[in-house]
Amino acid sequence: MLPLPPNHSITVDPAGPYRDQTGVNAPRDFAEYRTTALRHPKQPLILLPQRLTEITGPVLGEGRVTAADADLTLVNGGEAQGQRIIVHGRVLDSDGKAVPDTLVEVWQANAGGRYRHAGDTWPAPLDPHFDGVGRVLTDSAGNYRFTTIKPGAYPWGNHHNAWRPAHIHFSLFGQAFTQRLVTQMYFPDDPMFFQDPIFNSAPEDARARMISAFDYEATQDNWALGFRFDIVLRGRNATPFEGDDHDD
Amino acid sequence: MTEPVSDSGALAPRYPVAPGSNFTTVPFGQTPSQTVGPYLHIGLPWPDGPDVVPAGTAGSVDISVTVLDGNRTPLADAMIETWQADASGRFDHADDPRGRRTPTPAGFRGFGRAVADATGTATVHTVKPGALPAENDMIEAPHIDVGIFARGVLERLVTRLYFPDETEANASDPVLSRLDARQAAKLVATATPTGYHLNVVLQDENPNGDETPFFEL
Numbered sequence: 001m002l003p004l005p006p007n008h009s010i011t012v013d014p015a016g017p018y019r020d021q022t023g024v025n026a027p028r029d030f031a032e033y034r035t036t037a038l039r040h041p042k043q044p045l046i047l048l049p050q051r052l053t054e055i056t057g058p059v060l061g062e063g064r065v066t067a068a069d070a071d072l073t074l075v076n077g078g079e080a081q082g083q084r085i086i087v088h089g090r091v092l093d094s095d096g097k098a099v100p101d102t103l104v105e106v107w108q109a110n111a112g113g114r115y116r117h118a119g120d121t122w123p124a125p126l127d128p129h130f131d132g133v134g135r136v137l138t139d140s141a142g143n144y145r146f147t148t149i150k151p152g153a154y155p156w157g158n159h160h161n162a163w164r165p166a167h168i169h170f171s172l173f174g175q176a177f178t179q180r181l182v183t184q185m186y187f188p189d190d191p192m193f194f195q196d197p198i199f200n201s202a203p204e205d206a207r208a209r210m211i212s213a214f215d216y217e218a219t220q221d222n223w224a225l226g227f228r229f230d231i232v233l234r235g236r237n238a239t240p241f242e243g244d245d246h247d248d
Numbered sequence: 249m250t251e252p253v254s255d256s257g258a259l260a261p262r263y264p265v266a267p268g269s270n271f272t273t274v275p276f277g278q279t280p281s282q283t284v285g286p287y288l289h290i291g292l293p294w295p296d297g298p299d300v301v302p303a304g305t306a307g308s309v310d311i312s313v314t315v316l317d318g319n320r321t322p323l324a325d326a327m328i329e330t331w332q333a334d335a336s337g338r339f340d341h342a343d344d345p346r347g348r349r350t351p352t353p354a355g356f357r358g359f360g361r362a363v364a365d366a367t368g369t370a371t372v373h374t375v376k377p378g379a380l381p382a383e384n385d386m387i388e389a390p391h392i393d394v395g396i397f398a399r400g401v402l403e404r405l406v407t408r409l410y411f412p413d414e415t416e417a418n419a420s421d422p423v424l425s426r427l428d429a430r431q432a433a434k435l436v437a438t439a440t441p442t443g444y445h446l447n448v449v450l451q452d453e454n455p456n457g458d459e460t461p462f463f464e465l
Contacts, residue, residue, distance in 0.1 A: 010345055010381055010382060010383055011383055012382065012383040018465070020278065021277055021278045024277070024278045024279075024280050024281075025280055025281050025402070025403050026280065026281070026282075026402040026403065027402075028401070028402055028403060030402060033283075033400070033402070034400075035399055035400025036400045036401070036402060037318070037400075038317040038318035038319055038321070038400075038450070038451060039317050039318070039323070039398060039399075039400035039401050039450050039451065040400075040401070040450065040451060041405070041450060041451055041459055041460075041462050042318075042451050042452060042453050042459060043452070043455055043459050043461075043462075045462050045463060045464035046427070046461055046462070046463050046464065047463070047464050048406070048408075048423065048463035048464065048465055049422075050465060051380065051382055051383075051388060051422075052333065052339060052344060052380045052381070052382075052388070053331060053332065053333065053339075053380065053388075053391065053393050054393065054465055055343050056331075056339040056341035056343055056344055057331060057341065057359075058331060058357065058358055058359035059340070059341065060359065064294070094277065094278045096276070105291050105292060106291060107287065107288070107290040107291025107292070109287075115287040115290060116290060117286075117287040117289060117290055119286055119287065119325075120286075120287060131290070132290055132291070133290050133291045134291075169282075169284065169285065169287075169288075169291060171284075171291065171292060175343070176343065177331045177393055177395075177465075178465045180329075180395065180404060181279065181281060182281060182282065182283075182284050182397060182404065183279050183280060183281055183282045184282040198282060198283060198402075199282075201282075201402055202280035202281075202282070203280070205275075206277060206278070206279075206280045207280070209277060209278075209279050209280065210279060210280060210282070231279050232276065232277060232278045232279045233278070233279070234278055235278075
């Protein structure tokens with residue numbers, strides 16, 4: 001017999017509290033990205049009212065992140081090849097509220113577009129001083145920042161002459177299971193966007209939110225180029241946030 | 249190497265450059281989801297990822313999940329994440345209306361993360377969660393929320409795992425009881441010598457087929 005929970009009824013908002021804005025995410029069946037073909041449900045998803053398991057989530061980071069995890073360019077006693085960059089921004093929810101103290105995980109290819117992974121066989125050299133993994137926590141205002149090198153573009157087998165635009169993978173938790181987000185950060189004016197089905201799987205109006213902005217203010221003289229990438233998780237209101245005071 | 253200090257005190261010039269057609273001011277809004285891709289193993293696994301409770305915790309169980317595609321081919325490049333209440337049905341989280349509480353057993357993290365092996369199977373090490381209060385004095389049966397990530401999955405897929413030794417609680421669970429019996433049965437794990445196992449089938453054309461029920465949150 002399971003122990004009965006305390007007699008404490010909760011309220012459930014069938015549509016929340018955390019909601020996706022409309023027109024944000026890709027259709028799960030996106031034919032041009034061929035691997036989706038056998039990996040998407042054919043049956044309609046079932047609406048799960050958000051109860052205790054959904055409105056809570058892991059609080060991670062303590063003991064999981066060191067200062068060195070914020071610099072991907074210093075590995076194995078040497079410096080990574082490539083264009084040194086600083087990537088920074090804020091993690092917010094779609095109500096415009098900062099998400100403090102949340103774990104941000106990143107991984108990426110090296111300057112030649114090669115991943116340190118047994119499954120990556122394209123003939124660009126590995127860099128002994130680049131692993132391509134970083135972890136940071138946002139501060140109390142939701143800011144994060146790390147130093148890395150600009151990843152290269154690389155070919156893949158999706159279609160003839162298919163190339164992924166340069167990108168950095170981002171993984172975010174937010175404060176609830178329902179806020180979890182894995183996305184990719186792209187670079188401004190990448191000439192490879194036009195033929196990439198992963199980037200273009202996102203609805204047209206939302207795509208540009210995945211493109212970082214060159215940030216001269218964050219660029220450090222004689223050291224590194226700056227890029228800004230603000231990440232917006234689902235919030236508690238489905239209607240888009242109006243106004244610009246989300247920016248600092 | 250340390251950051252060099254510029255030896256020039258000259259200010260950078262600013263030229264009025266007209267933005268081209270690609271220049272956009274991005275309207276504020278939610279960031280789209282993208283696939284984890286094939287190389288998630290670089291960035292996401294942690295050595296203790298599968299340990300929702302510390303190794304050796306009394307009463308701990310292995311929970312294995314096998315992920316299969318529309319051809320029933322295992323997803324050897326999948327990753328699962330799990331989130332659950334502790335053994336007494338509590339969350340150490342500010343948004344639990346009953347308040348935060350130090351979890352039981354000691355060292356319980358609530359969150360698990362594991363990558364699949366060649367058979368598409370990922371295993372976390374945890375304790376069975378307690379039941380949870382729900383609206384209108386209903387009770388949620390012990391369950392684990394399971395997120396599935398993989399190459400070719402553009403947005404996390406979410407399902408739930410329930411327990412085969414909770415027949416009575418499962419029958420009155422507000423989520424399971426709203427599914428027809430065949431669908432509900434797919435979310436109930438089977439007992440194994442060391443814990444529980446769930447098969448997750450990503451796709452079936454047939455509405456009465458094998459596809460696992462997935463949830464929209």
